Amino acid sequence: MKNNLEIGRRGFIKGVGISALGAAAGGASSAAHAMGQATTLTDRGYDFDEVFTRQNSRKWIAAYNAYGEENIDVAMGTADLDFKQVPEVVDAMQDRALYENYGYEPTPDSFYQAIIDWSRERYGQEVKKEWIRTSSALKPGMVSSMRGLNPHKGKVILLTPTYSGFRGAINKAGMRVEMSPMKRVNNRWTFDLEDLKNRLDYETKCVVLCNPNNPSGEFWTAEEMMGLGDVCIDHGATVLSDEIHCDFPNKGSKFIPYATLGEKYANTSITYRSPSKTFGHACLRVAYFFTQNEDLMNATMIGGGHEEGVNTYGVLAAEKAFQHGAQWVDDVNVYLDAHHDYIYEYVNRPGEMPGVEYQKPEGLYLAWFDCNGLKEKVARPDQVEAMQQKWISEGNNRRVTPELVMQDWIARNARIHINPGSSYGIGAEGFMRMNIGVPRALLVKALDNWNAALKALG
Ligand SMILES: Cc1ncc(COP(=O)(O)O)c(C=O)c1O
The missing domain is CATH 3.40.640.10 (Type I PLP-dependent aspartate aminotransferase-like (Major domain))
Structure with a gap:
């Protein structure tokens, strides 16, 4: 895979690839099946690479409702982890359920x-x-x-x-x-x-x-x-x-x-x-x-x-x-820190992700992209106005911002759903937020999709 960088002790290549993404796109029954299993504790710590479908979650449902299930590859809106649970939590809840x-x-x-x-x-x-x-x-x-x-x-x-x-x-x-x-x-x-x-x-x-x-x-x-x-x-x-x-x-x-x-x-x-x-x-x-x-x-x-x-x-x-859960959280942190490094290296490689900049944050499973370069191409005032008029004609009176236009462009062209900076108040102009609390395979897929769309835009 062309954008696969070395990411430390948990590399992307663990048998989880695009076929696993296919599983992620499976329906509610695969979600129910996956929900029955807890995170695996290996001798190296917990394993978060497994693509674990979360299509019961708000962020996937919101993206599907807006764009149609067939048009979205990765939903990365709400700040919500897509990892399996601390095993002791699952065990305790199962035991409690049995006390009738x-x-x-x-x-x-x-x-x-x-x-x-x-x-x-x-x-x-x-x-x-x-x-x-x-x-x-x-x-x-x-x-x-x-x-x-x-x-x-x-x-x-x-x-x-x-x-x-x-x-x-x-x-x-x-x-x-x-x-x-x-x-x-x-x-x-x-x-x-x-x-x-x-x-x-x-x-x-x-x-x-x-x-x-x-x-x-x-x-x-x-x-x-x-x-x-x-x-x-x-x-x-x-x-x-x-x-x-x-x-x-x-x-x-x-x-x-x-x-x-x-x-x-x-x-x-x-x-x-x-x-x-x-x-x-x-x-x-x-x-x-x-x-x-x-x-x-x-x-x-x-x-x-x-x-x-x-x-x-x-x-x-x-x-x-x-x-x-202390070890679980420590392991999640190592995993997410490597996600941030992965994004940083990806965005900063010459020629990749034109119009997007990324500074590694001090933490959180949220990636905060400076998309002012993209905004100049797809969310100029006339483009914002065009979307506003379209919304009004559809009976939607919400104010359109350049970041909402970018959210829409990214969803339609890169098949990923991320949040507009304008939701976060004054000072976030031109920024977009992506939830990266996901297995590496989904992050790679999202960035590859986005990169391809940006390059096609020129
Ligand atoms: C900073 C912050 N506070 C509060 C919340 C929401 O918490 P709750 O759903 O428990 O009200 C979020 C959710 O994303 C958050 O990011």
């Missing part, structure tokens, strides 16, 4: 202990059980905090580009979104504290920090976060630190929990985490959040009316994953 009663159950201490141990062992952070509350997903917890911290509603500040779902969360809380665009320094985004200061007013009680940042992958330094925290503290704003992607640093990156920066930062923040990104547990509906500040927790629980409501399988899966 599903009545009310308390959340066991062992679940909280697993979170506490994971935080201590992975990030050196001490979390107390009484600080922790659960949530069916990360966003509902954050919405409750926003509501409770500002009964007068007002606005919530986002540091953009950042995760698109924050905007929906803020709207759900009945508040307004205000974007503080970050600065781009040496191919890296960082906070624009002057801009932030100008936006923090009496209406603003919360600033959302995405640590590390989805989509651009920064693992914020202590200095960056303290600078941000000091501005927020001076203006009486609570930092809502979303740390859902924290378990995916690339080599040389380090995750620093916001609440470990010091007492004053811990006291003026709430941290939100979830096993959903780390282990691929999104459908199990378990997340958690914590703060050492009882007033902030009361605001969330009482003022915000937060409902804990998590399900037994999710709790069990999270506990077992935290207890037994």
